[in-house]
Amino acid sequence: MRRTSFAHWPCSIARTMDLLGDWWTPLVLREAFYGVRRFDGFQQSLGVARNTLADRLRRLVDEGLLEKRPYQTEPVRHDYVLTEKGRDFYGVLMAMNAWGDRWLADEQGPPVVFRHEPCGHTSRPEVVCADCGDPMTPANTSARLGPGYPARLAGRPDVRERFGA
Amino acid sequence: MRRTSFAHWPCSIARTMDLLGDWWTPLVLREAFYGVRRFDGFQQSLGVARNTLADRLRRLVDEGLLEKRPYQTEPVRHDYVLTEKGRDFYGVLMAMNAWGDRWLADEQGPPVVFRHEPCGHTSRPEVVCADCGDPMTPANTSARLGPGYPARLAGRPDVRERFGA
Numbered sequence: 001m002r003r004t005s006f007a008h009w010p011c012s013i014a015r016t017m018d019l020l021g022d023w024w025t026p027l028v029l030r031e032a033f034y035g036v037r038r039f040d041g042f043q044q045s046l047g048v049a050r051n052t053l054a055d056r057l058r059r060l061v062d063e064g065l066l067e068k069r070p071y072q073t074e075p076v077r078h079d080y081v082l083t084e085k086g087r088d089f090y091g092v093l094m095a096m097n098a099w100g101d102r103w104l105a106d107e108q109g110p111p112v113v114f115r116h117e118p119c120g121h122t123s124r125p126e127v128v129c130a131d132c133g134d135p136m137t138p139a140n141t142s143a144r145l146g147p148g149y150p151a152r153l154a155g156r157p158d159v160r161e162r163f164g165a
Numbered sequence: 166m167r168r169t170s171f172a173h174w175p176c177s178i179a180r181t182m183d184l185l186g187d188w189w190t191p192l193v194l195r196e197a198f199y200g201v202r203r204f205d206g207f208q209q210s211l212g213v214a215r216n217t218l219a220d221r222l223r224r225l226v227d228e229g230l231l232e233k234r235p236y237q238t239e240p241v242r243h244d245y246v247l248t249e250k251g252r253d254f255y256g257v258l259m260a261m262n263a264w265g266d267r268w269l270a271d272e273q274g275p276p277v278v279f280r281h282e283p284c285g286h287t288s289r290p291e292v293v294c295a296d297c298g299d300p301m302t303p304a305n306t307s308a309r310l311g312p313g314y315p316a317r318l319a320g321r322p323d324v325r326e327r328f329g330a
Contacts, residue, residue, distance in 0.1 A: 006188065010276035012265025013195055013258055017188040019269065023171065030178055033303050034327055045323075064268075082303075085268050090303045091292035093178055095260035100177025103250050104184065109312035111175035112328070117305045119297035127256035130291040132284035133298050138198050138247075138255045140282045147274035158210075162199055163277070 010149050016092075019063055024048055024056050026096070029082075029089055032066065037079040065089065094125035175314050181257075184228055189213055189221050191261070194247075194254055197231065202244040230254065259290035 006014035020026060024046070031042050043053055057080055060066040065086035068078040094114070101110040101124065116123045129136050145154055145163045153159055171179035185191060189211070196207050208218055222245055225231040230251035233243040259279070266275040266289065281288045294301050310319055310328045318324055 006192075011195070012262045012269060012275060012277070014192060015269040016261045016265040017191060020188075022187075023182040023185075026182060027171075027179060030176070034308065087303055088267065089264055090306075091301070092257070092260045092264050094292050094301055094306075095257045096181045097177045099254055099257050100181040102253065104177060104180040105313050110177060111311050111313045111315075112177070113309050113311040114301065115307050115309055116294040116297065116299070116301055117307065118299055119294060121294065121296040122309065123294045123296045123301075125292045125301050126295040127259050127290045128293050128298070129281040129284060129286065129288045131286040131288045132281065133293070134281070134283055136256070136259055136279065136281055136288075136290050138252055141255075141259075142280050142282065143199065144278050144280055144287065146276050146278040148270050148276040150276075 010153065019059075021056070021059055024052060025060065026089075026093060028053070028056050028060060029065065029086065030093055032080065032082050032086065033090060033093065037081060038077075039080070042080075060086070091125075095127055098125045175318065184224075186221070186224060189217060190225065191254075191258060193218070193221050193225060194230065194251065195258055197245065197247050197251065198255060198258065202246060203242075204245075207245075225251070256290075260292055263290045 006018035009015065027046055028042055031045055034045075036042055036045060039053065039057070042048070042057070043050060046053070048056075057066065061068055061080070063085075064083055066080045067083050069081050070076055071079050097112070097114075105111070113122045114125070115121070127136055128134055143163055145159075145165055149159075154165070159165070171183035174180065174183075192211055193207055196210055199210075201207055201210060204218065204222070207213070207222070208215060211218070213221075222231065226233055226245070228250075229248055231245045232248050234246050235241055236244050262277070262279075270276070278287045279290070280286070292301055293299055308328055310324075310330055319330070324330070
C-alpha cells in the first residue's frame with residue numbers, strides 16, 4: 001500500500017509523522033531511551049520482525065535520530081545510539097505517555113511512572129509555554145503563519161482564515 | 166496487512182499509538198483543533214480518501230476523542246466536535262510540532278507558529294515536570310514500575326533491570 005507522503009506539507013506535525021513512518025519507530029526510540037543499543041535487544045523487547053526492525057533502524061540513522069557506533073570488528077557490529085536530534089524526541093514520547101496515562105490506563109493506574117530526579121517527584125509531564133511556563137491549551141493558544149509557510153499558499157482565502165491573517 | 170496490536174502492552178505510549186491507528190488520525194485531530202467540524206471540511210483540507218476519513222472519524226468517535234452532534238435533520242448531518250479527551254491530545258500535537266520545528270524546518274523557519282495568548286508571546290511548547298516546572302529530559306528522568314504494571318511481568322529480571330526495581 002502506497003503511503004501518502006506528508007514530508008512537504010507546511011506543518012511540522014505532518015513532517016514529523018512522515019519521518020516516523022509508522023508506529024514501530026517511536027517504540028524503537030522508546031527502547032533507545034530505556035538504554036537498548038543493540039539490534040537483538042530491540043528485537044527481543046519489541047518482538048518485531050527482524051526485517052521491519054532493520055528498516056526502522058536504518059530510517060532513524062538516515063534521518064539522524066540514531067547513530068551507528070561500532071563496538072566490535074571482524075565481524076563489524078554496531079550499537080545504535082541516540083543523537084541530540086533523537087534525544088530531543090523525548091518530549092514527544094513523554095507527552096504521548098501522559099495522555100495515555102490519563103485516558104487509557106485501567107483502574108489500577110499507569111503501568112509506568114516517571115521520576116523527575118531534580119525535584120524528586122514522581123510526576124506527570126506537562127506541555128507549557130517556554131516563555132511564561134503556563135500550560136498551552138487549545139483555548140489559550142492560536143496558530144499563526146510562520147516564516148516558513150510557502151508564499152504561494154499564504155495568500156489563499158482558506159489559509160488566511162485558518163491563521164487569522 | 167495485519168497490524169500488530171499495541172493496545173494491551175503495559176506502556177501508555179504503545180496504547181496511545183494503538184488507539185491512533187495511523188498517521189491520518191493525528192492530522193484529523195489537528196484539523197479539529199483548527200476548527201474544522203464537518204466531514205467535507207476534513208476531506209478538503211487533508212485531501213484524504215473519503216472512506217479512509219470516514220473510518221478515522223468513526224474510530225475517534227468510538228474512542229471518545231470526538232463526538233457527533235447533529236446540526237441538521239432530514240437528512241441528518243453531523244458535526245464532529247472534540248471532547249475533553251480529544252482536547253487533551255493537544256499537548257501531544259504541540260510536542261510533535263515543536264520537535265518538527267526544531268529539526269525539520271528549512272532555513273526559512275517554521276511554517277506555523279503558536280501565540281500563547283495569556284503571555285502574548287509567539288512561543289515554543291516545552292515538556293516540563295508538572296510539579297516543579299523544569300524540563301523533563303532523558304538525563305534527568307527515570308522510569309519506574311507503576312501501579313498498573315502487570316504483576317505477572319513485574320518480577321521478570323529484564324523488567325526489574327529496566328525499571329531499576
